[in-house]
Amino acid sequence: MKLTFLGATGTVTGSRYLVEHGRRRVLVDCGLFQGLKQLRLRNWAPLPVDPASIDAVVLTHAHIDHSGYLPRLVEQGFRGMIHATQATTELCGLLLPDSGHLQEEEAAYANRHGTSRHQPALPLYTEARARATLPLFRSHRFGETVEALPGLFVRWREAGHILGAASVHLQTEAGSVLFSGDLGRSDDLLMKPPAPPEAADLVVVESTYGNRLHERSNxxxxxxxxxxxxxxxxxxxxxxxxxxxxxxxxxxxxxxxxxxxxxxxxxxxxxxxxxxxxxxxxxxxxxxxxxxxxxxxxxxxxxxxxxxxxxxxxxxxxxxxxxxxxxxxxxxxxxxxxxxxxxxxxxxxxxxxxxxxxxxxxxxxxxxxxxxxxxxxxxxxxxxxxxxxxxxSSHADRDELLAWLGALPTPPRHVYVTHGEPESADCLRQAIEEQLKWPASVPEYQHGVDVAAMEEGAAGSSRSAGKVADIV
Ligand SMILES: [Zn+2]
CATH class of the missing domain: 3.40.50.10890 (Rossmann fold)
Known part of the structure; x- marks a missing residue:
């Protein structure tokens, strides 16, 4: 099994993680890049992997930086199913068409007022395109185990961030990966705290506030x-x-x-x-x-x-x-x-x-x-x-992220810190290494990891035991 980071590296936006298992491919989250222009341009660039070759998408939650690229993916040939919790499916039914509508409005405004360098300015996708994505959704309950692809099992646990938000656990015979998704607060007024994490070989954790503590005052x-x-x-x-x-x-x-x-x-x-x-x-x-x-x-x-x-x-x-x-x-x-x-x-x-x-x-x-x-x-x-x-904020701070990780039943082989600006991600990486004594790193864009190679390593190959093989 191979994991490749196609987004949320060095930024909080554009969450996209490719998991390859045998000849099958699943994309965990399919978000839009937002903010800096060099990031936004990635929304227009071809995906590093052919969308038609992706067999399924699994979503952690509905926010556009986790779901907003879906209409583009479908437009470029993706025909698989999109697996999500029930509330995430319902929220995407609102958010994706709205995102398309906004982009059409912005393009129309730019064309009316000549405020874009592109003639004509085009929307990344339209509301109609976004609506065409919705029939591909399949809804699941929290805690349910779903065989999203043959031999690849997915489970969602409450992440406490927004309605429907989940951490996603992916299991194959070659190993397991836990994606934290966006993690909520321990004491949010509206949402319940995140559920404790499930054991996995690799953990991919968000780090939006990886270098900050929220004020404890009310x-x-x-x-x-x-x-x-x-x-x-x-x-x-x-x-x-x-x-x-x-x-x-x-x-x-x-x-x-x-x-x-x-x-x-x-x-x-x-x-x-x-x-x-x-x-x-x-x-x-x-x-x-x-x-x-x-x-x-x-x-x-x-x-x-x-x-x-x-x-x-x-x-x-x-x-x-x-x-x-x-x-x-x-x-x-x-x-x-x-x-x-x-x-x-x-x-x-x-x-x-x-x-x-x-x-x-x-x-x-x-x-x-x-x-x-x-x-x-x-x-x-x-x-x-x-x-x-x-x-x-709806995001856990550094100590809350560490507490969530610390509740893992067994230490993971490796923790990948994503979904944070560089300082934030690196600060959380350091804290994980110092406080939890687990190997952790901040992956680069398009960095790939061979999860199966961990077994080789453990079996005494030239790679050091238990170490994850970084292949890109
Ligand atoms: Zn979010």
Whole structure:
């Protein structure tokens, strides 16, 4: 069995791992690259392996940086099945068409205003292409073992990151690999903690916050402070939030703060039709999160749902303090970009970031202190306050990642640290070696590992016993 890293190396985006077993090929996650241009260009470049030769895809969760390349894969000849948990399948049914729609809108905007160097600007894929991908999905339950390909068994365990998010365990006669997927927090308001990991020969672990510890103080207190001081200035709080996961957490957090009168009853606008639809899905999957029926209903209470584009644009002329939650989470696209254009120049407002901002995104520039950002081909001055609350993140921090690994029933042969920017990944690698005393490394793009060679090594070949053979 061979494992090749086709993404999420040196970056948090573009998760794609190729597993080859005999003549069969399975792709674990099929994400879009986001952020830096040299990464985004990989979405347009041919995949290093022929999509038609891939027999199946297995997803850890629905976020676009894990699923958003699927329509391209299908367009280029992939005809296998896409295996995922039930909630991930349902969420992909919302996220993928939306992703196609956004790309069509962006291409159309660029063509209307001449803001792209490409004539004409084209979408990476269309909404119709994304919809054509959906019939290939096959849904499975957490804990169920599925023979995705002959002799290749897959199992999903709760990862606590968003609805449906899983760690994926892959087993063949030649060995096993555990993919952490994106791991959630131990004490998230909305999601339950990740399930303990299953033993495997190799572990591939994410490292988004591999070099950081989330503040242990209550993030709700920090949120209340942001809302209160912005409202006191007569301003608006604009929150770019991932439509799935963070948007729902924010609704919950704001509800709790209002109920305990820690913030005034300011209007809360959820300006993302997809986030609205995703919120409804939490109701369909009780048991996967901490909310009961009444808690789910509470998410909606007092929230104003913005549907049409005109209504969304109309928010720019609001005369009273409000909170506006809108996608995308890294301000790379979607309606929140218009809100940044309208609200960033006004000092009374706050742009609040609650999720990870990948290098090269507009969100990362704002969090980094940029005094102007480029929106729709022109520079917009940033005079609003820019605030970050990391404690509301949906990703485990360094100690939580180490605790999850430490719960493995037996030490793995090797840990591969991915899904982190270089400093983060290397910091977690060091911590694994020092604290857990396991061999760990940070793979490069297209790096390949022969899992079966471990057996040769153990049997006394020229390779040192138990060592994984790196073949690329
Ligand atoms: Zn994710």
């Amino acid at each position: 993030p709700l207190t920090a949120l209340a402070e942001v809302v209160n001081r912005t409202a006191a200035r007569g301003g608006h709080v604009i929150v770019p939030a991932f439509a799935v996961g963070r948007a729902q957490l924010l609704l919950l957090a704001l509800r709790r703060l209002k109920d305990s009168q820690q913030i005034p009853d300011v209007p809360v606008f959820l300006d993302s039709p997809m986030a609205t639809d995703a919120t409804a899905l939490y109701r369909r999957h009780p048991g996967q999160h901490r909310l009961d029926e009444a808690g789910c209903a509470d998410l909606w209470r007092g929230v104003r749902f913005v549907n049409g584009v005109e209504e969304s644009r109309g928010l720019a002329s609001l005369r009273y303090p409000a909170v506006i939650i809108s996608a995308s989470g890294m301000a790379t696209g979607g309606r929140v970009v218009h809100h940044i254009e309208a609200f960033a120049p006004v000092p009374a407002n706050t742009l609040l970031f609650v999720g990870y901002q990948a290098m090269g995104t507009r969100g990362a520039a704002l969090v980094g202190g940029a005094r102007s950002v480029r929106v729709h081909g022109r520079w917009v001055p940033v005079r609003a306050e820019v605030a970050t609350i990391e404690g509301l």
